[in-house]
Amino acid sequence: MAMQRREIPEFIIPVSGSQDNLLSARWGQGLQLMVFSGNGKRRYMAGEADVAVNLDKPSVVHDVRWQTDMHYPATRKLAAQSHEIFTSLQKHTSDATDGTKKPQLVKFSRRYRVAMMECLEDLRKAASDMAEDEGDQETYKDMCQLYQQLELIWNLCEILYIENLPGGVILQQLLDWVKLHFTDADTLAARIISEGEINISKDYWSAVYIYVLQGRLAEARHLLSMNPETQHDVHGAYARIDELMRRMPVFSVFSRQSLAEFDLKWRNWQEICQQLLVDGVFVSYQPLETICRILAGQQDVLDQLQDLAGDWYQIMVTKLLYTNPMVKAVDLQYHAKSCMDKFRGSSRLLPLDQILLAALEYDVTQIIKISSSNLSNWWFVAHLADLLHHAGQLETHQLDFGATMREFLLLEYASTLMARESMWQIIIEYLEHCPVFGRHHLELFVEKIPLQSEKKAYKVLKICDEKNMDDQAQSICKVMGMRALQEKRLGTALTWCLRSQDASFATYLAEKFLTEYSLNGNFSNLDLIDNLGSSMLVSDRLTFLAKYRDFHRLYEEGEFAEAGELLLSLIEANLAPKQFMLILLTDALPLLELDVVVFSSKQTSQLLMCKENLLKWYQSEEYTREILPKKSKGHVELEKEKMELLQLGLSRNLSRALLEESVRT
């Protein structure tokens, strides 16, 4: 128990007074906590009295974030690139046949590795960039180390799981793997050669040995040939060793050679090596003797060269090359274990060792498991697991809540990106490829995307439309509408409102427009109101607004009869707010003043009736209690005057209409 407890990582926050006031924490978006001192205890202690503490220092809130790996410029690029590879991989495997699948998967794997190497290169540059501050440089250096390891693991997994060549003979690929990642010899050789005159130093021989250990005999021979001693090679030792190296048989899956044939040749060749040692051909050429001992597969020479031979997995490859070149992939684990025991000894296995061992043991779950708990990086496990899943290497490990391991990892990866706001489009695509819980996460996430601009809101809405997330789309429209209203942009608010089909909000906005009209005598956002079309039906008030605007247009166009009819129907339909009734009736006044009679006697009496109703309302208790106190005296006077004018106009019109009608009949 005590052991376990110690294993929980601790993060110390320098907080003043945390002893007395304790700490509390609230989650933000993604992996972010706001930690502050002071918590419920104080509240509880307050009990009956509320005592002030009056801190001598201002209180502090700590913005704690972690798993920020993907938030640096170099890794952001990696996130973007790998997202591209990820999506095309998903698309590809859904319509690939078995035959074409494997070579394609290898290509995808290599693309991931290229992206990693680019990232590594950028990190290296950043780490040595003096413009970066020291702490960042330190971070970049550590990240370099991490990504180097990740690439090493990925490459091995690619060889073992994605590429796995027929026949299972794997040595050549392992040699390439070592060659690609351990370039000490190249660095040494390049330096020696660049110095012009070849200086036979310790470094020179180190370079030669490493080449031989890595099976890069061509390079070794090249370096040897530059040795000035080859010029006066009286005993022919240099020529001998060169010959040996040149003639070493190499097995290739693509050659027509059979395994048995190769085996025979290889045994022959190594016997020659051994014989030369027995004959003592290189006795007076110590370095050449060492080379020959390597070639002959002698174990003790590896012990001597341990400093150059590298880590256990490099030694394993060397050993296999010179003792068991036809080793099958499935047998690697035994060799790995023995090399590890021999060269690691009792020292604690690092996560990298464990992961490589698990890979050689074909234990995919274990690779993912150790990587995810040790490499502080969900990017790696999520993408690797996905690739292995497509290669059919990932057992569909049903988790308790039904998601596969792949989905679990993808969700975790997506959640580490969430703290970074600009990643939202990438996150959506990852969530989309999580069949079980992805949809739920997507729904939650889409709503949480901050909408700084209309443009972004439209982008997010488009995604909602594509994915049939109506509820979320509606919510986004409401948020945007509310914001526009707050900023007093009524037209924009109405546009958003119509999209979300929010009736009560539409009513509210229509009223706002009408109020605006009653204050200024004109409408803003005419375009919008004139082109409402059928969307005006969302709310009665909005319908009224649109129709009322129609009336204005008819009037302006001189269609008085139609305008009058529309006005009357608007007044009769009672769609308008009560307070607006007087404005409507007043609008009738100019029509009454025209030379032609617009309203018939019947219509006029209807108008009169409405006027009477309004008058009644003015005298009602509701009006005198709630509305009258809010109106200024002048306003009330004006209203009274308007009513009188109306009375006059209407009665005059009535007489004119009656006269005209009687003439007609």
Added chain:
Amino acid sequence: MYVARNISADHKDLIHDVAFDFYGRRMATCSSDHSVQVWDINDKNEWHCTASWKTHSGSVWRVTWAHPEFGQVLASCSYDRMAAIWEEIAGSTTQSQRRQGHWIKRATLVDSRTSVTDVKFSPRCLGLKLATCSADGNVRIYEAPDLTDLTTWEIQDQIQTKLSCSCLSWNPSRLHPATIAVGSDNTNPAAGGKVQIYEHSENERKWNRTSMLMSITEAVHDIAYAPNLGRSYDVLAIATKDVVIMRFDKKDPAMIGPAPGRNTPVQLDHQGAQVWQISWNITGTILAASSDDGMVKLWKANYLDKWKCIQVLKGDGSSVAPLLMQPKEAARETRGSSLPEPSVDAGFMSSSPKFSIFTSSWFSDSSPRSRQGRPSSSPGSTASSTVIRGFHVH
């Protein structure tokens, strides 16, 4: 890698609550100094205080944001027996209002006769509702009938829980009738279960108690339903002595998930310490719990529903003097030498060892230790390798 950045609030007294808005781009803090502060984050991920004003005449216990569909709306509750609704409006403000930003008080809810201990807006799908609870055991549910006029709030129901209330939480699930869990800080174990669950009945138009968790006999100080992302059950975290996690299976068989039936409460070990505050991450997968021993523990469940502490955050007990940052003034980053004392440096940013692992506790048996070994960092040991970020004195 953990990175902490200090933000110096100028609350004159303890901060009781920090609340993020829906998008995590704004933050509100409340304090015993009777005030609320609102913070906004800029493109460089720096927080700026944009408003700070006196909200109550007593300690402000909690502050909470409404869904942005309803505008920029905050609710606060206080020892002064009131809860208040605040709305941010656009427009210019006079000099005297400057500190308050554009926040205006829309309503004061004065129904409680004792300290109002918690206030929470309902999930968006239920409209704009607000629940408060108070020390005298009353839970009140308010509703804004007109979303465009937040000055009017009607009491939808008032529940007498008979035990002094300390906290409440709305069930976020949309497939469920409106549900509230209420916790009590009553310390008498004989007084019955300290968590009660109420459900709204549409037909009866009232709230009914559906259960009382008899297993919770110690005082409860915080309670929180986990966000539900497609789980077939609800998860409720309860802060009492240790944290208790309860699972409630839904009746709806169409939901995905495993077979129901594992409803035994899970105890998250804080060594018997009183836990005061808990908080779920947005996906409901990690719980942060802060307890009497000064630690904040992060808990995560693995696939066997085994909960594991994956990280501990704690204060160093030192009294590093934070530099003052005035609200509305830009936080400026400073580099090492411009800070007053080198020893203070670590106070402004410390990081645990690089690549310290934020482990996936999905694998419960794997070691969360870092590759490079150091399990924790003290300010002294990391000062050399950390970036120094601080806020300048103004």
